[in-house]
Amino acid sequence: MMTFREILIDTEAELLNADVFFGHGYESAHDEAVALVLTAADLSLMDTSAAILDTDYPSTATLKLRSFLNARCEERLPVAYITGEAWLGHLCFKSDERALVPRSPVAEVVLNAFEPWYQGPDPQVIVDVCCGGGSLGMLAKSMFPTAQVLLSDLDHAALSLASENSQIHAIDGIVRGDLLSWCQALCVDIIIANPPYVDARDMQGLPAEYHHEPGLALSGGDDGLDLVRVLLLDAARILRPTGLLILEVGNSFEALEELSEQLHPIWVELEQGGHGVAVFMAQDLAQWAASEDIANPVVSGK
Numbered sequence: 270m271m272t273f274r275e276i277l278i279d280t281e282a283e284l285l286n287a288d289v290f291f292g293h294g295y296e297s298a299h300d301e302a303v304a305l306v307l308t309a310a311d312l313s314l315m316d317t318s319a320a321i322l323d324t325d326y327p328s329t330a331t332l333k334l335r336s337f338l339n340a341r342c343e344e345r346l347p348v349a350y351i352t353g354e355a356w357l358g359h360l361c362f363k364s365d366e367r368a369l370v371p372r373s374p375v376a377e378v379v380l381n382a383f384e385p386w387y388q389g390p391d392p393q394v395i396v397d398v399c400c401g402g403g404s405l406g407m408l409a410k411s412m413f414p415t416a417q418v419l420l421s422d423l424d425h426a427a428l429s430l431a432s433e434n435s436q437i438h439a440i441d442g443i444v445r446g447d448l449l450s451w452c453q454a455l456c457v458d459i460i461i462a463n464p465p466y467v468d469a470r471d472m473q474g475l476p477a478e479y480h481h482e483p484g485l486a487l488s489g490g491d492d493g494l495d496l497v498r499v500l501l502l503d504a505a506r507i508l509r510p511t512g513l514l515i516l517e518v519g520n521s522f523e524a525l526e527e528l529s530e531q532l533h534p535i536w537v538e539l540e541q542g543g544h545g546v547a548v549f550m551a552q553d554l555a556q557w558a559a560s561e562d563i564a565n566p567v568v569s570g571k
């Protein structure tokens with residue numbers, strides 16, 4: 270019989286030896302080992318005390334842990350897809366290959382109630398566009414229970430996972446649509462967006478773990494901004510004058526800086542880690558969109 274402590278040490282060592290990539294919600298072999306060891310033993314990550322460390326690891330859990338470790342070390346599945354769940358902030362979400370593993374650093378901005386950026390009245394409408402399994406929008410609803418929080422995505426599979434998560438966490442609606450094309454003008458207070466933004470070069474170098482995630486969730490074209498360009502124009506159209514867009518672009522932050530001299534992303538200094546999260550004020554976006562119209566007028570007729 271081995272104790273939890275011994276099993277944890279062995280599991281951590283096996284993860285390190287296998288050189289797995291930590292980019293899907295857990296930052297170290299230790300953290301991943303804790304999740305795998307406890308889940309195999311049907312114990313909760315949140316409510317299990319360190320007092321179990323020197324107790325025997327259940328023999329019934331050993332086979333399950335072995336299959337978890339094979340999936341992690343050989344198939345390179347992210348932990349969330351093995352355990353079937355992922356924590357973001359104070360909420361636990363169902364997670365599987367239908368949608369990206371929840372891990373967006375945008376969560377920090379949501380959990381800070383969009384302060385100090387949002388200066389408008391109590392938000393009435395919040396949209397989580399490119400919602401995947403719905404984690405960011407559901408976090409937003411937990412912070413602003415009286416707001417109408419809508420989630421949208423193009424991918425049926427991602428939306429089916431968001432729908433299952435909505436059985437656990439409140440939200441007000443799920444829409445299938447291309448970016449924000451389905452939204453009326455000037456009716457949204459806050460847009461949360463973690464669109465696909467990985468550029469062509471980064472796509473080629475992605476660790477194996479990312480290949481288990483939906484391709485539609487990651488690839489953003491040559492410079493990573495194929496969808497971001499459309500999204501910015503959509504946001505300018507639908508945000509109320511006091512509104513706010515929170516946009517994650519990760520490594521494509523330089524491309525976004527270079528997109529236009531008229532566009533002024535405010536980069537968020539993230540205390541919990543991560544990078545490439547920008548905030549845009551509605552009025553700045555509206556000015557930029559007007560300058561785009563002047564630079565690229567629509568020519569009608571022949």
Ligand SMILES: C[S@@+](CC[C@H](N)C(=O)[O-])C[C@H]1O[C@@H](n2cnc3c(N)ncnc32)[C@H](O)[C@@H]1O
Binds near residue numbers: 373404422423464466
């Ligand atoms: C990077 S994932 C983000 C998922 C989720 N917001 C999160 O943070 O975990 C991007 C999402 O954008 C969706 N997507 C891709 N193209 C889209 C489009 N044209 N319109 C709406 N959603 C799109 C993908 O299906 C995917 O769920």
